[in-house]
Amino acid sequence: MKIQYLGHASLLIEAAGERLVVDPFITGNPMANGKIDVNAIKADYILVTHAHQDHILDVERIAANNPGIMLVSNFEIVNYFGQRGIQGHPMNHGGSWHFDFGRLTYVNAIHTSSFPDGSYGGQPGGFVIESEGKALYIAGDTALTYDMKIVPMIARLDAAILPVGDNFTMGPEGAAMAADFLGLDRIVGYHFDTFDLIKIDHGRAYDAFAKQGKELILPEIGDIFEL
Numbered sequence: 001m002k003i004q005y006l007g008h009a010s011l012l013i014e015a016a017g018e019r020l021v022v023d024p025f026i027t028g029n030p031m032a033n034g035k036i037d038v039n040a041i042k043a044d045y046i047l048v049t050h051a052h053q054d055h056i057l058d059v060e061r062i063a064a065n066n067p068g069i070m071l072v073s074n075f076e077i078v079n080y081f082g083q084r085g086i087q088g089h090p091m092n093h094g095g096s097w098h099f100d101f102g103r104l105t106y107v108n109a110i111h112t113s114s115f116p117d118g119s120y121g122g123q124p125g126g127f128v129i130e131s132e133g134k135a136l137y138i139a140g141d142t143a144l145t146y147d148m149k150i151v152p153m154i155a156r157l158d159a160a161i162l163p164v165g166d167n168f169t170m171g172p173e174g175a176a177m178a179a180d181f182l183g184l185d186r187i188v189g190y191h192f193d194t195f196d197l198i199k200i201d202h203g204r205a206y207d208a209f210a211k212q213g214k215e216l217i218l219p220e221i222g223d224i225f226e227l
């Protein structure tokens with residue numbers, strides 16, 4: 001699996017020859033300006049964790065550029081974009097499905113999930129992707145939750161991407177505890193620094209992990225990780 005950080009909570013994943021874009025928010029992110037070209041994104045799937053603007057802004061644009069793309073999200077989000085002509089695969093918490101890239105499980109998150117127009121976006125979630133013999137957990141926007149202890153029972157994890165920006169989600173201290181729940185020594189952080197309310201002190205964040213004997217990676221936009 002290859003994972004590229006597109007900024008904020010956006011990821012581009014290559015798994016078993018398929019391309020998955022997660023929570024696309026490029027055109028609204030000034031930090032991605034000049035680094036990521038949303039119109040150059042080629043994808044087979046769009047995965048959406050919840051309906052907030054900073055996770056769905058470029059769904060329709062990417063779908064228009066990639067005919068035949070499949071949206072995978074909760075039932076309500078798939079319904080919403082289905083009415084806008086985008087085909088989708090609806091899921092809900094605890095459910096798994098075998099796609100051509102591998103097995104996907106939609107897991108719990110503690111957060112909210114309304115669309116920018118106020119309509120109901122279902123309950124927020126995260127994803128566990130099992131592909132090419134590896135397992136990746138993408139937490140979505142969430143608090144630290146005891147449910148994270150279940151995630152490594154779904155699949156022994158090789159990597160996890162967790163929000164660390166604080167204020168709207170857990171911060172670095174919570175994410176370091178989450179690393180412990182997940183049985184991982186190293187975590188990739190996301191959902192930080194994009195807006196004033198989620199700007200974090202990187203030194204403090206690294207220290208929070210070091211205190212737990214863990215390591216935090218704060219990626220630069222465009223960074224690529226191989227699993």
Ligand code: NI
Binds near residue numbers: 052112168
């Ligand atoms: Ni959110």
Ligand code: MN
Binds near residue numbers: 052055141191
């Ligand atoms: Mn968010």
